[in-house]
Amino acid sequence: MDTNILFMAHSGWRYIALLVLVIAILKYLIGWLQGGKWGNLDRQIGLITTIGVDIQVLLGIVLWALRVGIMQNAERMYFIERYIEHPVTMLIAIVVMHIGWARVRKTAGDTDKFRVAALTFIITGLLVALGVARVTGWM
Numbered sequence: 001m002d003t004n005i006l007f008m009a010h011s012g013w014r015y016i017a018l019l020v021l022v023i024a025i026l027k028y029l030i031g032w033l034q035g036g037k038w039g040n041l042d043r044q045i046g047l048i049t050t051i052g053v054d055i056q057v058l059l060g061i062v063l064w065a066l067r068v069g070i071m072q073n074a075e076r077m078y079f080i081e082r083y084i085e086h087p088v089t090m091l092i093a094i095v096v097m098h099i100g101w102a103r104v105r106k107t108a109g110d111t112d113k114f115r116v117a118a119l120t121f122i123i124t125g126l127l128v129a130l131g132v133a134r135v136t137g138w139m
């Protein structure tokens with residue numbers, strides 16, 4: 001089965017996932033440090049960011065399942081780095097993102113909301129950046 005289109009979609013969507021993460025981090029950091037008021041836009045940014053990263057992860061899971069199915073024995077090292085380490089890193093990232101975002105929604109004060117949101121997306125962003133750097137050979 002030709003998985004190249006899926007691979008290209010998963011590879012290209014990273015820019016959208018990283019862009020929404022950077023926007024969310026900046027917005028929440030500013031709100032946190034300046035003691036801003038949590039508004040509708042802040043809720044929407046969090047939702048769009050989680051959806052953007054979720055799409056990336058879904059594409060990755062489907063790609064993983066399809067490619068593992070057609071893999072040969074000689075490809076083991078490649079398998080461990082790209083099919084174990086990379087997915088585990090990214091799955092930890094989205095677990096952190098979803099737990100953090102659920103916590104943002106439960107937190108009451110505006111400054112506290114921004115603090116939790118900023119920390120959530122900083123950790124998510126760092127993990128996602130690390131996962132991309134490793135899988136593309138930067139690190």
Ligand code: HEM
Binds near residue numbers: 090091128
């Ligand atoms: C935010 C989350 C993720 C980001 C930003 C991301 C990004 C990337 C990038 C940049 C590549 C390399 C593409 C290239 O070489 O051009 C890649 C490859 C890949 N990713 Fe992800 N990924 C994420 C999550 C996941 C998850 C959760 C899985 C699986 C459960 C996954 C499975 C894969 C697979 C199977 C490959 C291709 C490996 C290969 O055949 O060489 N990814 N990903």
